[in-house]
Amino acid sequence: MQRFSGFGLAKHALSHHENWQRMWRNPTPKKEYDVIIVGGGGHGLATAYYLAKEHGITNVAVIEKGWLGGGNTARNTTIVRSNYLWDEAAHLYEHSMKLWEGLSQDLNYNVMFSSRGVYHLCHTLHDLREGERLVHANLLNGIPNEMLDKDQVAREIPALNCGKNARYPVMGATVQRRGGVARHDAVAWGFARGADALGVDLIQQTEVIGFRQSNGVIEGVETTRGFIAAPVVGCVTAGNSGVMAQQAGFRLPLESHPLQALVSEPIKPVLDCVVMSNHVHGYVSQSDKGDLVIGAGIDGYNGYGQRGSYNTIEHTLSAIVEMFPVFSRVRMNRQWGGIVDTCPDACPIISATPVKGLFFNCGWGTGGFKATPGSGNVFAATLAKREAHPLAKPFSMDRFYSGALIDEHGAAGVAH
Amino acid sequence: MSTVSSKKSASRKVAQSNRLTRGGRINRNKPLKFSYNGKTYEGFEGDTLASALLANGVDIIGRSFKYSRPRGIFAAGAEEPNAIMQLGATEATQIPNVRATQQELFDGLVSNSVNGWPNADTDLMSYIGKAGGKMMPPGFYYKTFMYPESMWMTYEKYIRKAAGLGRAPAEWDPDTYDKMNHHCDVLVVGAGPAGLMAALTAARAGARVIIADEQQEFGGSLLHSADTIGGLPAAEWVKGIVTELQRYEDVLLLSRATVNGYHDHNFLTIHERRTDHLTDRAPLNMSRQRMHKVRAEWVILATGAHERPLVYANNDVPGNMLASAVSTYIRRYGVVPGNKLVLMTTNDDAYQTALDWKLAGRDVVAIVDTRANPTGALIEEARKLGIRLIPGSAVIDVEGGKRVHGAVCCSIDATGSKVTSGKEVLTCDTIASSGGWSPVVHLSCHTGSRPVWNDEIIGFVPGAAKEQRLCAGAVHGVYGLGKVLEDGVNAAQQAVAALKLNQPEVELPSTFEPVKSPAMALFYVPHVKPVSRAPKQFVDLQNDVTAGGIALATREGFESIEHVKRYTAMGFGTDQGKLGNINGMAIAAMTMGKTIAETGTTIFRPNYTPVTFGAVAGRDAGHLFDVKRFTAMHKWHVEQGAEFEDVGQWKRPWYYPKAGESMHDAVNRESKAVRDSVGILDASTLGKIDIQGPGAREFLNRIYTNAWAKLDVGKCRYGLMCHEDGMVFDDGVTSCLGDNHFLMTTTTGGAAGVMEWLELWHQTEWPELEVYFTSVTDHWSTLTISGPNSRKLLAELTSDIDLDKDTFKFMDWRAGTVAGVPARVFRISFTGELSYEINVQANYGLHVWEKLFEHGAKYNLTPYGTETMHVLRAEKGFIIVGQDTDGSVTPFDLNMGWAVGKNKPFSFLGQRGMQREDCVRDNRKQLVGLKCSDSSVVLPEGAQLVDNPKHPVPVPMLGHVTSSYYSPNLGHGVAMALIKGGLSRMGDKVYAPLRDGRVIEAEICSSVFLDPKGERQNV
């Protein structure tokens, strides 16, 4: 793999950038692989990368129906944090957070992980109480998190309306200073490049349309380019996972919903952190290019169309204008939607399935971008050993039968 | 002073050097002053900011985003990539990123360029851009700034400094915004020739029509066209049509109104700017902008086409412009943006620009036609005027830095793929280019319809309609004025037929159609050097995306057009690639050896042009962000100086501090008053749902965990509600008002959710039960008097309710009169004291409340707020759902198994869920009480509890403190907590390690701290 560096850029400038290598090959699928990953989003690509890098399994294909990283990976608002409430979730997301810290170097690709701080605003006594609970739980789990009073919030986020005249005045906030944002495309491309360099075949524009199995054991996948065999298949298809499970002959407790986001036109820096409010229901950060990146909750209905309803956009923007009255004259440039796979307990499913050799990693819903490296890492271990990684174990699909749910609705809050 | 004014008049003299003395749709009798970068200029009514700047000879209007190159005005409409301005005369009225080409001029307009330091003319950043430009190919930032890890945040700080175009105001928006809803039969988008004919046809048929156009005037391309229609100059013809349309009652004409989004089910939004052309800040009592939300039976897109510029080296130097834009400035605004023109074109249409320029009395140096053998009416006309024509050639490069000095012209081969001759440099100051037309397919894309490449018109046209959508005119590749007018009529006739209206009489006016020769498909002008080595050939001017950048992207394996877009940032600007995208896609296809149809296009999404946040939010911001709900006694609470707490949408009194009292003092006083004598709580906010019907009782049986079969009229019962998973989500008391009639109370915050829950289960699962739900929360005021003297107090105000303790028992209710008004009195208690909840019609609430105080003075009747309510209920171990529960708690976890019916004939919601293996485990978190070893300490709510605070991180946690208060009645803190296996750990010590470093020791105990036998309420 060609190493990237500032020096390299200078050198390539001299040769008019004509000698940059391809980021990844465009291989013809082989007849058989040791492992097939269905879905070339961030999670699928990370899985492939760690399979090759940490488990030495390189005869791997990632099969993507569209273009790499074109699903929710390309559509999300890139908030990264690990301040989840319950132990199981906190440890999983923290595992991911630790991988973020150092990911650019590991991949030799700048994913622009920017730990600029993620603030969760508290507007009611209830919010404050939940904030305290979260901060205390995080600290005992070894995850730094802080509680700020409203004066501190006002000082740290000058553009925010912290006045008493707000409909729901800000009473305080929690802040995870290591949290922040990353460049979504770079994450997909960095993992893709890394996986390709280790020998993984990245197969784009190829859809998996069925799972071949005999006697409950997986044999491979049917695709739009024919059958491809593998004794182990990992399905990482986010909003399409319910459909994929049906193809494999079982059901998942997932609902697929549109989730929308929008950006303003690029403006000069006014906000240097991520601000989220469950109560007023919206969140915002500012990209390095200057766009305000904004989102809120899911559209209430189920669907697979990658767009949502206008009323959600209206609610989202009134929340943003309510929190940041100085943004009222700023203009919205573009909106879009992705399909998110939400679970009853707002936690993912990383699990073996009734089909032997077939594993699913899904249900990340509105907040899986932050988990990309961690999810790939534990899923790779799970596929390599055909047995759940310890951090993945609590997220098995059995929990919906046993009742051992991990209810993260509180931490998931306004999504993300 | 005198120097300033003389300077001004001097600048006014050179001002408007590019203004023609005649022509255009401007009012030369109405001069308007405006400022740009601190200098004052003059324009005329009818100008845009762009036309006025061009009239004044302003070349540089900003610096480019990445390379800081000087840029000038390039286009004349929504597709403008460069002329992005900061507007606003005051801090509060700043608007970032206004396109000068779409901003009408008004007197006193203040504008500034958004990039460039110290200013756009001399920008020091450009030296970095020049020096570093070679090192900044697309995606360069992914390849560097990585080492060492700790440095990225520092690098990022500098990268961010260069971010953004304009800036947000620092003060709050003084303006207001509206929304309106409409339904119509036909929405016509665009009021050019196609749209006008469509609207006219639909209007004559009697359809309800809305026609919207983003410009200030209807007419679209006709406003600057040289054509005649029906013997009239085009603009005159437009006037006639508009006059007729205005006569129809059912036709709504919206100008300055951009259809910015096209959503499912023919729902479209229109962003109307009502005052941006008048003043900086909207006039008093007028909203600045308005969003129209339209449901249309049929939509006719008549959005026209944007001209495509050509891509050649240094095509961004000020003086490079779109050909049609040059014509627009000349014909519509009476402005010639230069002296010596070179026109490069692939088609006949653009010849008009050279003709216009020539007729304006300025010099056309040459027309460079990429076609070897152009013939046609306009070409003949140009020849007749003596204009030099250079066929089979192209402008491959530009000389000049801050303004074009020369066009480097070479001949090219027939396919436009290589340069075939040496160069001739044509001295000029303006290069207009035309690569043909790109239909404005944006809105049709919003609905998920992928555009389709059409070789014949060399452009993408809308794909198959996903909605009741029709197209008219250039938007789907129909060109030629006569055909466009006819196409507008046809589209409307289709809609009229579908609407089952009578087809009206419409005759097509006569037009003159010049004979044209075929256009050439050319998306990239070859240079003598290959793409990677040629000087920068810009594709997307706003984002500094070059042909070389696109080629690099595909070389690096970014082969999907979406990858190309994302890697290069092409089309990500505020113009969303209106000018550059098609060229960029074609160049990507070319470098990969594919066709444009194979490569495809990226998807356009709303908004067509940017929309003000405030306009989308409308009035639902500020104090109207969410309704505020007040009880009937609110005024009284305010007068008493209550502090309020937000609970759901309600403003509830939190506590009533007396002069000099802290919150702690007030709560202590209130809490003691209740236990010692009597207190009063405004409990009106609790949700109340009236449930009636023969199925009501059975419905309650299924929805609550406990049994309702035997609740008699006159009785009340507490119940828990669980979701299917067996976890508690609401609670409250439900009373039997009649055999088939119940009144349910819910938590304040949960009321709406419970109502939806009931309806959901009734409508989707148990429709066979005849039962009706009505929310009556607002209909009743609930006045809770609580304390040993509450009966005495109530007795003074009622004569028809027997309050005897043995006839009106705990958990009974009675109807009667209280303070002279009809009332329902419930003997239930959330404090553990003798309590009555008096419900009266809300209108009487304040009256009864005041009467209670008249009589209550002798008992020291004390109003108490939610904080005291919490203290009192916690002393008794009563739960608050949402505080002591969190969606992971079963009734058994709450030690409330008594509220779960064991023998209900039908199942109930949650039964199966709470029986799952994990839900019946021993060491589940269970609700218990906590007493601190140091009785002066009050545990903070949210504190986590552990067995061993010295355990290294991660420390295993037992659970957390859900409720905690100082109890003045007991003289120590009382707390409740969810603790693993807590119910079987009574007497154990646990520890709360706090974030401030303290560790608090506490003992697990019963959660009932006061009056465990419940004697106080049974008196």
Ligand SMILES: Cc1cc2nc3c(=O)[nH]c(=O)nc-3n(C[C@H](O)[C@H](O)[C@H](O)COP(=O)(O)OP(=O)(O)OC[C@H]3O[C@@H](n4cnc5c(N)ncnc54)[C@H](O)[C@@H]3O)c2cc1C
């Ligand atoms: C608007 C929005 C905002 C969000 N914001 C945040 C945020 O701020 N922070 C955060 O942490 N998370 C956020 N998320 C969630 C996050 O985007 C997702 O959880 C995460 O990206 C999921 O990654 P993935 O790789 O599993 O899914 P995807 O990126 O969706 O990848 C799944 C891939 O599977 C492919 N696929 C599906 N079916 C098949 C098939 N049959 N054959 C082949 N390929 C198939 C798809 O094409 C897709 O590329 C947001 C999501 C959205 C939509």
